Amino acid sequence: MCSLSRPIHNMHARTSISTTTFSKAYLSVAWKNRDQLKEYERRGFAQFFYLTLCGHIEGVLAALIKARLQSVTHMVRWETLPPAEFNAYGKIQSCRLDPLIESLRRLLSSISDEAQSAPMAKLIELHGRIFPQKLSDILGPDLHQDLLALNSLRNLFAHGRDMFMEFDDPFVGKGTLAGNPLQLPAQRLLAAKIIKCLNITGQNHNEFQAQFFDDDALLYFYNAVQEIEKRLDASRTFLPESVVPSIPALPTITV
Numbered sequence: 001m002c003s004l005s006r007p008i009h010n011m012h013a014r015t016s017i018s019t020t021t022f023s024k025a026y027l028s029v030a031w032k033n034r035d036q037l038k039e040y041e042r043r044g045f046a047q048f049f050y051l052t053l054c055g056h057i058e059g060v061l062a063a064l065i066k067a068r069l070q071s072v073t074h075m076v077r078w079e080t081l082p083p084a085e086f087n088a089y090g091k092i093q094s095c096r097l098d099p100l101i102e103s104l105r106r107l108l109s110s111i112s113d114e115a116q117s118a119p120m121a122k123l124i125e126l127h128g129r130i131f132p133q134k135l136s137d138i139l140g141p142d143l144h145q146d147l148l149a150l151n152s153l154r155n156l157f158a159h160g161r162d163m164f165m166e167f168d169d170p171f172v173g174k175g176t177l178a179g180n181p182l183q184l185p186a187q188r189l190l191a192a193k194i195i196k197c198l199n200i201t202g203q204n205h206n207e208f209q210a211q212f213f214d215d216d217a218l219l220y221f222y223n224a225v226q227e228i229e230k231r232l233d234a235s236r237t238f239l240p241e242s243v244v245p246s247i248p249a250l251p252t253i254t255v
Helices: 020-032 039-075 098-117 120-130 135-139 141-158 183-191 205-213 215-234
Strands: 084-088 091-095
Touching: 020 039, 039 098, 039 120, 039 141, 039 205, 039 215, 098 120, 120 135, 120 141, 135 141, 135 215, 141 183, 141 215, 183 205, 183 215, 205 215
Parallel strands: none
Antiparallel strands: 084 091
């Protein structure tokens, strides 16, 4: 009989707090004082606002993924699995499953570590690999697009990239959003009637970009994230995971 002399359990203790807790605490105060900011300061606040929203929902997704991995690791009774039997050289052999269990535990731990630092796109991928229901089905098409749009804004602001517009003529030409990180966010705000049209020109592109920093746009994505969070919380149908405290919700803000 094959066996491992080394134990397969590797227990660790950890205490933690979501870093979004601090961002959300500051967001609540900064929101109340946003009218005191000058134009560029206000835009800087709006960028922080989007980053906080994205960081919050990334934290929620990571927590869901890690909770499921912990359930599999600690609630499946690996030690009760019977030895595997197989035919080798014409003789039935029996072998303990310890090596396979060790590999599974390492795989689960690796994915959990990956989720700890994964960006939004990777978290969406991991969620789809781990859970039977697609994230797009949990959220529905509109909220799923809102999530992708928010991630696009996050990537633009977090990495210090330029806000740009391209025109077929620098003076009288029409602007295009093809290949622009603002394309999907603009489409979502257009569908919500916050942006009235996407007829962008060299004369109005500054006004077009300014709309992403206005209260209406910020609140649109804020409300979308709150609804996304509700649906993700409702997706925790496995009882032991549903009773685990979730990341503190976004603060209540008003116009």
